[in-house]
Amino acid sequence: MAERFQGRSICSGIGEGEALVTQQGISFWGGVDPTTGTVTEVSHELCGTKLTDKILILPALKGSAGGMWIIIRLAKNKTGPKAIIVPKADTILVGSVIMAGIPTVDALSVNPLEVFKNGDWLKVDGANGTVELSNR
Amino acid sequence: MKLSDYEKSILAGDFGEEAQKILDVMVKIYEINGADDFVEVKEVMLASTQNMTISGTLGMDFLTRLADSGIRFRTKTVTDPVSMDIEAWQRLGISSEFARLQEKAIRALINLGVVPTWTCIPYLSGSIHRYGEHLAYVETSVVCFANSYFGARTNREMDITAMAAAITGRTPRYGLHLVDNREGQLLVNVKVDLNTTSDYDVLGHCVGKIAGTRIPVFKNMRGDSSTQALMQLGAALATTGAVPLFHIQGLTPDILFDPEKYGRRRIEEEVTITKGEMETAYDELNTTRSSEIDFVAIGCPHCTIEKIRKVAASLDGKRIKEGVEVWICTSRTMRDLGLAGGEIQTIEKAGAKVVVDTCMVNAPVNQMGFHTMATDSAKSKFYVSGSGIGVRFGDTGKCLQAALTGRWEE
Secondary structure (H helix, E strand, C coil): CCCEEEEEEEEECCEEEEEEECCCCCCCCCCCEEECEEEEECCCCCCEEEEECCCCECCCECCCCCCCHHHHHHHHHCCCCCEEEECCCCCHHHHHHHHHHCCCEEECCCCCCCCCCCCCCCEEECCCCEEEEEEE | CCCHHHHHHHHHHCHHHHHHHHHHHHHHHHHCCCCEEEEEECCECCCCCCCHHHCCCHHHHHHHHHCCCCCCCCCCEEEEECCCCCCCCCCCCCCCHHHHHHHHHHHHHHHHHCCCCCCCCHHHHCCCCCCCCCEEEEEHHHHHHHHHHHHHCCCEHHHHHHHHHHHHHHCCHHHHCCHHHHHHCCEEEEEEECCHHHHHHHHHHHHHHHCCCCCCCCCCCCCCCHHHHHHHHHHHHHHHCCCCCCCCCCCCCCHHHHHHHHHCCCCCCEEEEHHHHHHHHHHHHCCCCCCHHHCEEEEEEEEEEEEHHHHHHHCCCCCCCCCEEEEECCHHHHHHHHHCCHHHHHHHHCCCCECCCCCCCCCCHCCCCCEEECCCCHHHHHHHHHCCEEEEEEHHHHHHHHHHEEECCC
């Protein structure tokens, strides 16, 4: 049975896929290759990992606001995540995901960085601000 | 949230997908920050086109489609540097392919209605503001300057939120538009003399790291604290930290207006900056021990006319060492003053290039084959060293000496 978590809508749309959780902020500008969707920041715990088709759960974006253009390119190339979940969205994240059209939810009743594990099957409904967890 | 008919029409897609998304972002920013109103914005400043150009044609196409949709900026909007000297890009070694892309972005921005200042010191081209006026700025050094020096009010915007303000003339009332969020949090006791403007760079580099996103309050600041010095301080603070505003006891307008509120009430930590901290910061700003200099770049932020005159006096009758590329970066406004006064001719005669519309941070210097740059700017050290060029940091005089000899004297 699926477990359902209520959060806040940041960007509408539905994204379903495998959870990829990182405890470290991601700098998309200079830290992610928009062609392959791979994290390239050498000191990042996800370095070498592909974000493609994942439900990306991260604490925040970091680095330059120019990261927005990389996120848009990822979405255009279909190499980006299917959806994004953050504890609390800031201006740069809001601007980036809306411009890229990536379903995004924040402010869940639980801490997404602790509750969700790599490989969990998640369905994010960006418009309603909900996340469904199944198949654990 | 009360939206105008015009805003509703944009949100409904009447002006295309680009403008619709820009306003979608504005609405969401309003909601997540719990704003209860909008503020009227007197001026907008967009970011450099650098991010848009380096990330392929996406940004340019976006701007072009936005301009073609018929949308026009209703609020006075000024612009940061682009990635080339618009008239003299060829002598900077920029490719024509790169220049074509830049020209496309420039044309779209002019069609949208910007005032083409192409500078990070728009306040010396007419962007002066009264205390308490609301702005929507992206360029981080100017956010710091406008908040701190004028006591105007702006958040650190991104391209999209600034464009929303340019289109609608307003921005959600949250963050630094609210006076209670402008109170100082980090008290900085400056126990060191500040002798040159570069000392303000070093101080900003040092304090930005400690402050993070917090608002510093400087006390016992002993130096001339000239406009040039405060420009350098703000630019450095906004580089190692995400500092949007600083207060200086007895000097900047918020803290003069209410010393208790801005200078004391919300202080959560006090730090002391001594010679030791300054020396550590100075070492960090020198990323290489190499003393062979092949690039000297002055003007981050862009040079004021005072600085141009100083550079001209130092180079008068002298000759730049062969093989050293020297950029004195400034705005068109300042360049025109320097042309009228003859300083620009003096600088060029010595073999240095007076560069407008761009700078070492925004032009593609990483593709020009430089090994070691000498600069007097902490901000430019951060961005240029990120692209693999070694950096030597020192005051303006020391950098110009390196321009004449090709060597960095320890």
